Amino acid sequence: MNAPETPNRITALVIHKLDKEAHGEAGITLRETPCAITPAAQRLVETLCLSYGNRLGKGYGRFESDEADFPLPAWLHQYLVERSLGFAELGCRMMEELRKRAAAESLATGGYVLIAHVQDRGSDCLFVAIVSETTGTAIANGLEITDSLHLDLDKLRVAGRIDLSSWQSGAERYISFLKGRAEVAQYFKLFLGCNDVVIALKETQKLVQGLNQFADAHKLEGEARDQMMERAHLCLDELGEAGMPLALDDMVRRVWPDEPERLQRSLDREDMQLATGFVPDRRAIRPLVRFRAASPQWKLEFDRSSLRSGAVMYDRQNDRLILTDIPASLKQALLEE
Numbered sequence: 001m002n003a004p005e006t007p008n009r010i011t012a013l014v015i016h017k018l019d020k021e022a023h024g025e026a027g028i029t030l031r032e033t034p035c036a037i038t039p040a041a042q043r044l045v046e047t048l049c050l051s052y053g054n055r056l057g058k059g060y061g062r063f064e065s066d067e068a069d070f071p072l073p074a075w076l077h078q079y080l081v082e083r084s085l086g087f088a089e090l091g092c093r094m095m096e097e098l099r100k101r102a103a104a105e106s107l108a109t110g111g112y113v114l115i116a117h118v119q120d121r122g123s124d125c126l127f128v129a130i131v132s133e134t135t136g137t138a139i140a141n142g143l144e145i146t147d148s149l150h151l152d153l154d155k156l157r158v159a160g161r162i163d164l165s166s167w168q169s170g171a172e173r174y175i176s177f178l179k180g181r182a183e184v185a186q187y188f189k190l191f192l193g194c195n196d197v198v199i200a201l202k203e204t205q206k207l208v209q210g211l212n213q214f215a216d217a218h219k220l221e222g223e224a225r226d227q228m229m230e231r232a233h234l235c236l237d238e239l240g241e242a243g244m245p246l247a248l249d250d251m252v253r254r255v256w257p258d259e260p261e262r263l264q265r266s267l268d269r270e271d272m273q274l275a276t277g278f279v280p281d282r283r284a285i286r287p288l289v290r291f292r293a294a295s296p297q298w299k300l301e302f303d304r305s306s307l308r309s310g311a312v313m314y315d316r317q318n319d320r321l322i323l324t325d326i327p328a329s330l331k332q333a334l335l336e337e
Contacts, residue, residue: 008049009119010037012087016095018102018110018130026103026110028095034087044151045116048129051156056264057179057248059189060273061196062172070193071097073167076126080164091115094128098191105187111158112151123166128192129159158184160192173273198275204236204284206274207246207267211255211288214266226289226304231255233288240282248276 017029035041064070075093078085085093094115102108111132118125131151138148160177167174175194179185189196211232215225232255239246248264256263267274286292292301300321306312313322326334 008045010042010045011117011119011124013037013041013045013114013116014088014091016091016113016115018095018098018113020102020108020110022109023106026099026108028099030092030095032088034091044114044153045118045127047153048114048116048131048156048159049118049120049127051153052127052129052159052161052178053270055156055159055178056268057276058176058268058270059179059185059194059196060173060198060275061175061189061194063167063175064193064195067193070190072191072193076162076164076167080168087117094191101187101191105183107181107183108187120161124164126162126164127159128161129156130188131156158188160188160194162192176270176273179276196275198278200278201281201284203275203278204281206272207236207280208284208287210267210272210274214256214263217266228255229288229304233285236280236285236288237282240280240285243279245277245279248274 013035014031014033015035016031019027019029063073067074072094075085075090079087079090095113098113102110109132111130114127114129114131116127118127120127131153132155133149134152134155136148138146140146156178157180158178160175163171163174175192175196177185177189177192177194211229215228220228232251235251235254236246238244248267249260252260252263252267289304290301291304292299294300302312307314311323311325313324314320315322
């Protein structure tokens with residue numbers, strides 16, 4: 001029997017409120033002191049971290065360099081390094097920045113804002129989530145049925161996570177956020193001070209790696225693997241040629257139509273940090289359908305389909321590659337040696 005996972009250790013926690021209706025003004029209601037770390041608080045943070053980790057469609061990035069317009073990294077430095085800013089004051093400053101960004105987005109709506117400094121999966125993290133209320137049903141004294149307001153944890157719509165350990169160690173990316181509706185993701189991204197500009201070549205290479213990892217995990221071999229990779233190559237090549245950005249949910253339906261959700265979960269894992277919305281770089285997708293290898297004496301490149309057609313054969317017993325259908329020009333060159 002597997003041992004239960006260790007709960008996320010909460011260093012500090014506070015809950016404020018963002019007061020805003022769509023197309024309305026934005027206000028904030030602040031709590032003056034951090035929340036007590038009770039079993040109920042621990043369960044809330046655990047549930048939210050789990051819900052966030054399971055959500056698909058995240059953006060990834062790093063802090064903007066302009067700390068005048070994006071002050072969160074400066075505040076975090078004061079909180080974590082200089083120790084000149086307490087957690088309560090950090091939360092209040094963050095709420096004022098959130099109010100300012102939400103006020104500029106007419107479609108933004110409010111809710112309870114949870115700010116937690118936690119140890120999440122071995123990393124020191126700052127977790128921020130906006131959670132709305134919903135009405136449920138409870139059984140009161142005397143077995144009476146009554147309405148009960150509670151936080152709607154199943155519909156987490158606005159949240160972000162800053163890996164403080166990775167930030168302080170100089171990692172390339174350490175911020176993630178739920179992309180959701182574009183306009184909501186944009187104002188929340190600005191609040192976090194997140195620059196999510198991606199380099200298409202690196203992201204395409206990461207996507208190709210993720211597709212190979214998925215095929216390995218599902219033990220896809222031979223024709224089944226080749227067909228999956230050919231579908232992926234065709235999809236990404238079409239997007240790259242047309243200059244169209246990648247939408248992960250559309251791509252997985254074309255590449256793995258029987259179980260697209262499984263492929264999307266594999267590609268959208270937090271540790272992979274695969275961005276979406278970039279135009280695939282056609283140079284990086286060649287390994288999906290072609291083998292390339294070299295030694296000090298030779299270089300070789302061929303389509304994966306050549307193994308099925310017999311144009312290229314691998315003799316496992318003698319560890320040799322056998323090429324057939326040699327073109328006349330190559331034959332002549334070899335005969336002249």
